[in-house]
Amino acid sequence: MNRRVFIGRAAVGLTAIAAAKDVLGNADPIYGHHGLFYRQVKGWGVLDANRFPVNDCHEMVQDSRGRIFLLTNETRNNVLIYDTKGRLKASWGKEYPGAHGLSIAGEGSDQFLLITDTEKHQVYKTTLDGRVLMTLDYPQEAEIYANKDAYVPTETAVAPNGDIYVADGYGQQYILHYGADGKLKGWFGGRGEGDRFLDNAHGIAIDQRAGKPTLLVTDRTRCCFKRFSLAGELLEIIDLPGAGVCRPVIHGDRLYAAVLRSPDMNQANSGFVTILDKANKVVANIGGTEPIYEGGKLQVMTQSSPLFAHPHDVCVDKDENIYVAQWASGKVYPYKFERVAGKN
Template sequence: MDRRKFLRKTARTSGATLAFTSVPFYIMPTKARLAGTILGHGDFKYRLEKEWGDLNPEKYPVNNCHEMVMNGQERLYMLTDHPKNNILVYDTSGKLLDHWTLDLPGAHGLTLHDEGGDEFLYITDPGLGRVIKSTLDGKIVMELDHPSRIGAYDEKSAFRPTETAIGPNGDIYVADGYGSQFILQYDAKGKFIRKFGGDSFLQESKFKQAHGVALDIRNPGNPTLICSARIKNSFKRFSLDGEYLETFYMPGLFISRPILDGENIYSGVCFGMEEGNYNMQLNKGFVTILDKDNKVISNPGGTEPIYENGKLQLMLQDQPIFKHCHDVCVDRDKNLYVCQWNAGGVYPYKLHRV
């Protein structure tokens, strides 16, 4: 029995409230301020803690909290685009453990990869066109060549990388989500292999804003890639060598990168809609969660997902909790940490699973 299930059982038998049941029993939160409103649907419901990651903004400023990953020691690495501190390192209680910078003014994508016990971070800066591999304390160990220098792009093609994913053999996949809309594949040493995708509204195998890419190993015998096509309100699946396989359409959701955890996919909805208003700049974000069959099962902060005759209906923000949800991190108790873009410099929120 995992800790979350144990605590839920204990709370039911003792008559205790469920406010802190997602927190390890040996650590009571010192600053937990949980909202009374339950977010989400079905088995994926949460209590909100807005102040979880709050710090002194004069000492630890953030412009945008872009992405977050958790390493094997349960340290949470959060990427910001403030050059004073590109990385803030938290524990699960919200305590700041470390911070450092690579002086990146547009730090955007953050991926953690374990190489036989040694963990590394892959960081993208779309404004500078950089893809960097670093140690957990910020030492750069590799930087990928710009596509125009290796024959992948011509000199006129824009390269503004937004995300990376690492394949089972160490291959590096780079999503050029703000540039030319390709997924570029390099080997573990940084040698270019191929590119796939490209820019098109109409072609299923191509993208509009290829914002994210992630390795999907839910079928261990057949690992694939899940890629975001934000403006197409879709995730797209590709083989590891770039063959297009399928699309998961999610009406109304301008999604960020996919986060694979167990059998589920999580994603921040960076831009939402209003009924009849397709303005992408509306700060109507929330979180979306898909099951093992790639069906939407919960939208914390959004409307309940409804399927009619097998067709997913339009999903909208339901509660004005979030502005632009840019990323979601999942801990081992299935609590969520939500990073936001263009949200007034807020620090990450924590969603406690109930």
């Protein structure tokens, strides 16, 4: 695979390349822009595929102990647990054929996972070792679905008060709002043409960077994130032209996302990873073109090197290293990208 360094256009490119060489002192490929540079850790997380196989590597999270949890729809081991060096620590799960969304919430020993299953049309709250604590079935009581097959949940997010939000990203495009006890409290969104509606509401996250928590929801077909209040009021649209983004991942002041395809959803093997700052401005892409703003408007972004096929999720550790899980990419294990030391 030709993994060349891609660092910007001429105006900032020479400075960025020189800075990368000064810090690294070697010729390893470096990816990124505007002070955010990364090097791939070759061979990270690769296991014996006969004993610990993966199919689609859908999502990854890190627990309070620093362990990395990978969710795959391979039913010989739905969950693989790594340390940050890529060594397998544990595995579990054989009952989630449509394993898709993986979220983590809670504190310390009270942390728990939320798993969405697109084939079973359910959401599961589990302990970190896989014991099921609660199951959210399809919301029949809402009377917005003809049957359970019309409900295909892809992602979850947990509010500060414990309420659970479920994105029906492969179904009717609603955001379902549950109490911490699993009782349905409401819904918003749904399929439609206006701004408040959604199309491929693939991911959802709680964003507290501005203080008051809000919901960031993926509108992947339209290449944007939409910000809603916790009550479902549309507050903002973050346009990302050319980027068919998966779920938003908040880490510190930045927003990270895997871009499944670019410049549109019909272009296979064309993904990259995008990084936004607190002002929701794209500052760097890994495997993608430099983000360029003209007249305050972000220009179309595309893949710049064939580093990824279909990146599906990112996980960011405490050292700001990035882990990338991929869908339909030849059953590859996750990739790790080290943040280049000395860059801000």
